[in-house]
Amino acid sequence: MLIKEVRFYDDNKVHDIYVENGIIRCIDCQGKKDDYVFYGKKRLLIPPFVNPHSHLGYALTLNYGSVNESGTLREGVIKTREEITPKITFDDIEKRLKKLEKLFFVNGVLYVRSHEIMPLIFYVLEARKKLELINLQIVAFPSPGIFYFEDTIEKMEKALSEGAEVVGLIPNQEPTVELGIESVKIAFDLALKYNKMVDGHIDENDDPNSRFVEYVTYEALKRKWGEKTTISHMTASHSYPSDYFGKLVDLMKLAKVNVISNPVVSTHLQGRYDNYPKRRGIARIRDMLKSGINVALGTDNIGDLIYPLGDGNMLRVLQEAFLVDHFTSKDIEGMLKLVTYNPAKILMLDDYGIKPGRKAEFVVLNAKNEYEAIRNILPPALVVSGENIAENEIEFKINDKDVTGEIENLLDSDF
CATH class of the missing domain: 3.20.20.140 (Metal-dependent hydrolases)
Incomplete structure (x- = not known):
């Protein structure tokens, strides 16, 4: 699984993250051609x-x-x-x-x-x-x-x-x-x-x-x-x-x-x-x-x-x-x-956080930054725990026009 264009909470930079068999194999690298790809759209990625x-x-x-x-x-x-x-x-x-x-x-x-x-x-x-x-x-x-x-x-x-x-x-x-x-x-x-x-x-x-x-x-x-x-x-x-x-x-x-x-x-x-x-x-x-x-x-x-x-x-x-x-x-x-x-x-969790070689445990929020995440309190777009995955991407439409990005991120800035 390749998760593309997500903004890491720790450094506020956009990265790709590659997961194989439930493990984070590498960051900012290419996955296999037949892997599933999730497009993060520069949304915020955080630990669970x-x-x-x-x-x-x-x-x-x-x-x-x-x-x-x-x-x-x-x-x-x-x-x-x-x-x-x-x-x-x-x-x-x-x-x-x-x-x-x-x-x-x-x-x-x-x-x-x-x-x-x-x-x-x-x-x-x-x-x-x-x-x-x-x-x-x-x-x-x-x-x-x-x-x-x-x-x-x-x-x-x-x-x-x-x-x-x-x-x-x-x-x-x-x-x-x-x-x-x-x-x-x-x-x-x-x-x-x-x-x-x-x-x-x-x-x-x-x-x-x-x-x-x-x-x-x-x-x-x-x-x-x-x-x-x-x-x-x-x-x-x-x-x-x-x-x-x-x-x-x-x-x-x-x-x-x-x-x-x-x-x-x-x-x-x-x-x-x-x-x-x-x-x-x-x-x-x-x-x-x-x-x-x-x-x-x-x-x-x-x-x-x-x-x-x-x-x-x-x-x-x-x-x-x-x-x-x-x-x-x-x-x-x-x-x-x-x-x-x-x-x-x-809870004294020893391996908490996002690093290559660790079990894949992270959340992609339906927001591009911390401010918008706390303001809109939407459920996550993606949840990954090893090989378990939940997708909750939310779409908002008005007269069939997609306005999701505007609703998720009202200030339209990095705050």
């Missing part, structure tokens, strides 16, 4: 999207239970645990995972991290073996908390020994602050025992006094586990006083921890207990990026009682972050890294 935060075990279960009347995280979690989880079987998870991997693949998402609750994680670990289009990393997630059930730690250890790559935690939902702090220590004990990464739901609320990020960060610093540690959500940071936030950021930089924000779902969930003015709490993405912290974006929930919508489009997630956290046009350059290189670092 990485979705570092999701919940696939109960994704697409919106019609499995009663309606989340309040729209709150609390009601969604309780109904998921009490109404939906008991109905889920292995066959059900396997069927939904196969559907989800197709959804992600056509959107150019080849790597996903999913937080799985204890009743479902063993089904997901088994069903993962049959996935062919995406790579799935699994977090042993002790929702509603480590200290609610006597056998939670035992089940977490079983999941970690059976292949879960990440230790989860949720300290702000533990019965007391003291037990929340203790749960942080337990999570790191498990991570060091099994040599696993850490990724916790931390301070996912609008409470300015919810400050477990500092405990997680200090534990990571003390144990030299910072680059393997990720703080997910951190929505309370939008309610923190700026002087405290500044001190916290300094500690996070010292520890080298990562952060994942899920702006679409967090915007939907947060502020539900407010009267007006109503907060739309998400992590302070822009501020942390400017401070040098590695920040990535995830989809979080898709089609369940916690978030009823969702489509796997990482450009939509990126656009939502731009909107809600008050990015400006001068911030656009480099934003695609929040859904590519930055989450790849979090």
